[in-house]
Amino acid sequence: xxxxxxxxxxxxxxxxxxxxxxxxxxxxxxxxxxxxxxxxxxxxxxxxxxxxxxxxxxxxxxxxxxxxxxxxxxxxxxxxxxxxxxxxxxxxx
Amino acid sequence: xxxxxxxxxxxxxxxxxxxxxxxxxxxxxxxxxxxxxxxxxxxxxxxxxxxxxxxxxxxxxxxxxxxxxxxxxxxxxxxxxxxxxxxxxxxxxxxxxxxxxxxxxxxxxxxxxxxxxxxxxxxxxxxxxxxxxxxxxxxxxxxxxxxxxxxxxxxxxxxxxxxxxxxxxxxxxxxxxxxxxxxxxxxxxxxxxxxxxxxxxxxxxxxxxxxxxxxxxxxxxxxxxxxxxxxxxxxxxxxxxxxxxxxxxxxxxxxxxxxxxxxxxxxxxxxxxxxxxxxxxxxxxxxxxxxxxxxxxxxxxxxxxxxxxxxxxxxxxxxxxxxxxxxxxxxxxxxxxxxxxxxxxxxxxxxxxxxxxxxxxxxxxxxxxxxxxxxxxxxxxxxxxxxxxxxxxxxxxxxxxxxxxxxxxxxxxxxxxxxxxxxxxxxxxxxxxxxxxxxxxxxxxxxxxxxxxxxxxxxxxxxxxxxxxxxxxxxxxxxxxxxxxxxxxxxxxxxxxxxxxxxxxxxxxxxxxxxxxxxxxxxxxxxxxxx
Numbered sequence: 324x325x326x327x328x329x330x331x332x333x334x335x336x337x338x339x340x341x342x343x344x345x346x347x348x349x350x351x352x353x354x355x356x357x358x359x360x361x362x363x364x365x366x367x368x369x370x371x372x373x374x375x376x377x378x379x380x381x382x383x384x385x386x387x388x389x390x391x392x393x394x395x396x397x398x399x400x401x402x403x404x405x406x407x408x409x410x411x412x413x414x415x416x
Numbered sequence: 417x418x419x420x421x422x423x424x425x426x427x428x429x430x431x432x433x434x435x436x437x438x439x440x441x442x443x444x445x446x447x448x449x450x451x452x453x454x455x456x457x458x459x460x461x462x463x464x465x466x467x468x469x470x471x472x473x474x475x476x477x478x479x480x481x482x483x484x485x486x487x488x489x490x491x492x493x494x495x496x497x498x499x500x501x502x503x504x505x506x507x508x509x510x511x512x513x514x515x516x517x518x519x520x521x522x523x524x525x526x527x528x529x530x531x532x533x534x535x536x537x538x539x540x541x542x543x544x545x546x547x548x549x550x551x552x553x554x555x556x557x558x559x560x561x562x563x564x565x566x567x568x569x570x571x572x573x574x575x576x577x578x579x580x581x582x583x584x585x586x587x588x589x590x591x592x593x594x595x596x597x598x599x600x601x602x603x604x605x606x607x608x609x610x611x612x613x614x615x616x617x618x619x620x621x622x623x624x625x626x627x628x629x630x631x632x633x634x635x636x637x638x639x640x641x642x643x644x645x646x647x648x649x650x651x652x653x654x655x656x657x658x659x660x661x662x663x664x665x666x667x668x669x670x671x672x673x674x675x676x677x678x679x680x681x682x683x684x685x686x687x688x689x690x691x692x693x694x695x696x697x698x699x700x701x702x703x704x705x706x707x708x709x710x711x712x713x714x715x716x717x718x719x720x721x722x723x724x725x726x727x728x729x730x731x732x733x734x735x736x737x738x739x740x741x742x743x744x745x746x747x748x749x750x751x752x753x754x755x756x757x758x759x760x761x762x763x764x765x766x767x768x769x770x771x772x773x774x775x776x777x778x779x780x781x782x783x784x785x786x787x788x789x790x791x792x793x794x795x796x797x798x799x800x801x802x803x804x805x806x807x808x809x810x811x812x813x814x815x816x817x818x819x820x821x822x823x824x825x826x827x828x829x830x831x832x833x834x835x836x837x838x839x840x841x842x843x844x845x846x847x848x849x850x851x852x853x854x855x856x857x858x859x860x861x862x863x864x865x866x867x868x869x870x871x872x873x874x875x876x877x878x879x880x881x882x883x884x885x886x887x888x889x890x891x892x893x894x895x896x897x898x899x900x901x902x903x904x905x906x907x908x909x910x911x912x913x914x915x916x917x918x919x920x921x922x923x924x925x926x927x928x929x930x931x932x933x934x935x936x937x938x939x940x941x942x943x944x945x946x947x
Contacts, residue, residue: 336533337533339533339537340483340484340487340537340540341483341487343487344483344486344487344490347490348490369496372494372495372496373487373490373491373494374491374494374496374497374522375494375496377491377537378522378525380529380531380534408712409712
């Protein structure tokens with residue numbers, strides 16, 4: 324399965340340490356390969372790497388794009404977009 | 417030795433007197449590549465560093481500290497740190513060089529970003545670099561023993577190092593660099609450890625006596641006996657005042673003329689009331705639902721649970737819940753209008769709710785269902801015309817009919833409005849629909865003064881001391897009193913001790929403020945009117 328999704332980043336500080344950790348930890352719970360980008364054209368980076376996600380330095384109000392490949396890709400995209408929509412509030416501790 | 421004053425930025429409030437302790441003696445971030453052999457493989461050193469961090473994390477009690485440790489743990493566990501290597505065998509062949517190169521790449525990337533946030537995170541990266549390096553080279557971690565009255569002076573302090581030290585009540589921190597918004601400043605505030613940052617490149621003498629004032633960002637070196645005397649009195653009275661105010665906040669706030677002023681609290685997050693006793697306030701004067709639901713409105717049933725929780729907590733005291741106040745400076749994905757030229761004068765608050773009737777009705781139904789649990793009052797934001805209020809009443813009646821038909825229990829809450837549009841402020845007396853009102857000072861002021869609150873070029877013009885503004889407030893209160901309409905104020909102005917005399921002078925006897933300022937505001941009410 325090959326699924327795309329996008330969501331607006333509402334977190335006040337942008338994609339910083341705590342949200343980046345929440346995002347990569349959630350991505351790692353899926354078998355699918357999950358890519359993230361700050362633009363529909365990419366560059367696409369590995370959503371399971373906190374080093375790379377922090378390296379994006381995404382400011383608040385950016386739109387985040389997700390692309391997942393694998394049998395649980397749909398569930399992955401749903402969970403990732405929900406996490407961002409809910410402002411990382413439901414992030415696993 | 418002459419006394420000397422050094423100014424920095426206040427990062428954590430509090431007062432301390434002690435002796436200068438040089439942090440750099442015990443703590444240094446090596447920024448060079450050490451010319452010593454590794455005593456273990458790099459992956460094993462990283463593994464040990466993660467174990468250490470997990471240990472620090474399990475001992476730390478607050479969420480901020482855990483988040484910092486978790487970030488470092490995730491970072492160290494990330495194999496992409498070594499993706500830059502052409503040859504993975506280098507990890508085994510030159511572990512020290514590879515580790516330094518990997519971290520220096522990240523540190524440079526953060527420092528080149530020019531973004532304040534990433535500059536602050538650099539201390540996390542430097543901390544990870546030296547932690548792993550020490551393990552890799554087999555260096556013992558020196559245990560830090562600070563004197564009880566240490567005024568620690570450092571360039572910057574890594575959050576994990578901060579957390580590994582059992583800070584005492586008479587210590588303080590002075591940073592040459594740093595920023596009030598850094599992680600370590602957050603941690604210092606949480607521990608009530610006075611901290612001053614950004615004092616610049618000052619030479620300091622070890623053991624030199626110093627006073628640190630974390631409120632003003634001031635460090636006084638070698639204070640004389642007289643100043644020291646004054647300091648001790650200051651510290652004692654600050655301590656006593658705080659203890660006293662917290663104790664007294666359980667009692668009602670009476671002015672010197674024995675008039676009671678109702679002091680309620682503003683809530684933006686359901687967790688805010690977790691550790692609060694309802695006895696210390698007269699109810700909840702404002703619940704900001706648009707902030708409480710963090711950008712996604714939950715289902716009707718979930719909303720009922722949240723509102724009921726608030727009413728149970730208040731145990732019969734009034735709870736004023738404001739319907740979604742979206743738009744202006746508070747966008748809400750999927751709801752707010754995009755591309756309005758002037759959002760503050762556009763489709764926001766109730767105006768936006770009318771564009772999303774389905775969403776609005778879910779909230780109204782949830783509020784009416786939860787109202788059976790106590791004294792619920794529902795407040796609408798950005799009301800301008802009486803016709804809008806009559807439309808809201810019709811909608812509430814419609815929800816009531818539906819709930820009755822569905823045999824779902826509910827109660828009619830009192831319905832009121834925010835007074836923030838000047839036109840409504842001047843038309844209170846002719847309103848048939850208002851059952852209570854609450855003045856939103858921030859918006860009322862920006863609309864009345866023609867000065868946008870989000871524009872720093874003009875925000876100074878929005879000064880509450882303008883005689884016209886006082887007159888407007890007086891008019892609102894007098895009109896409301898004449899028709900026996902309960903009126904309160906829930907804006908920022910109410911939380912400011914210096915503005916309290918203005919509010920009391922115009923006749924307001926009900927205010928709603930953030931929970932943290934309740935003790936001091938109640939004390940200020942007790943001192944009013946001035947002699």
